[in-house]
Amino acid sequence: LAKTTQPISMDSYEGQEVNITCSHNNIATNDYITWYQQFPSQGPRFIIQGYKTKVTNEVASLFIPADRKSSTLSLPRVSLSDTAVYYCLVAPFYNTDKLIFGTGTRLQVFP
Amino acid sequence: GAVVSQHPSRVICKSGTSVKIECRSLDFQATTMFWYRQFPKQSLMLMATSNEGSKATYEQGVEKDKFLINHASLTLSTLTVTSAHPEDSSFYICSARSLGTGEGYTFGSGTRLTVV
Numbered sequence: 001l002a003k004t005t006q007p008i009s010m011d012s013y014e015g016q017e018v019n020i021t022c023s024h025n026n027i028a029t030n031d032y033i034t035w036y037q038q039f040p041s042q043g044p045r046f047i048i049q050g051y052k053t054k055v056t057n058e059v060a061s062l063f064i065p066a067d068r069k070s071s072t073l074s075l076p077r078v079s080l081s082d083t084a085v086y087y088c089l090v091a092p093f094y095n096t097d098k099l100i101f102g103t104g105t106r107l108q109v110f111p
Numbered sequence: 112g113a114v115v116s117q118h119p120s121r122v123i124c125k126s127g128t129s130v131k132i133e134c135r136s137l138d139f140q141a142t143t144m145f146w147y148r149q150f151p152k153q154s155l156m157l158m159a160t161s162n163e164g165s166k167a168t169y170e171q172g173v174e175k176d177k178f179l180i181n182h183a184s185l186t187l188s189t190l191t192v193t194s195a196h197p198e199d200s201s202f203y204i205c206s207a208r209s210l211g212t213g214e215g216y217t218f219g220s221g222t223r224l225t226v227v
Contacts, residue, residue: 034215043218101155
């Protein structure tokens with residue numbers, strides 16, 4: 001299973017764009033990259049998933065370079081409600097394999 | 112999207128008693144479910160993989176006789192914390208995989224266990 005490395009914490013202000021980068025140097029060919037958001041006392045919630053290049057949905061964008069050894073979650077114009085822990089995970093898409101969580105990035109958004 | 116329902120959301124029990132936590136996949140079948148434990152300010156730690164119709168697979172260091180897992184149907188897995196002690200107090204989260212949604216793994220809302 002690919003190990004991931006993220007910054008432990010990040011601070012931002014409301015309205016700013018936040019980019020959180022995750023390193024996964026030993027990602028396998030059949031691995032996908034998925035980001036989850038977790039609020040206190042809640043289970044993680046799916047944000048976005050991708051395999052290569054760029055993926056965008058209504059809440060975030062995910063940028064993956066050609067070598068796939070890293071990925072960047074981009075949150076446009078954050079608000080106070082985006083204060084949470086963000087986890088980057090790497091796992092095969094078509095196999096139901098266990099997900100091993102890294103440290104995650106604790107994002108604090110200030111007014 | 113796929114929904115995983117976890118109950119109870121909060122439970123307080125006396126030391127020495129047992130507590131059962133249920134995890135249900137509401138709109139999909141899950142042959143495999145996962146149980147995590149999370150201490151304050153820490154990441155999720157995988158405890159075990161629950162397989163429908165067979166024995167669970169426990170991660171290293173997790174006592175299988177203390178954390179009993181039963182996956183009797185394709186939509187229900189249960190975790191029973193036996194003879195609970197204060198050090199078992201934690202946030203327990205289950206997860207299941209729905210291949211049809213394209214969202215990867217879906218997590219329950221978690222169970223806050225407090226042993227007094």
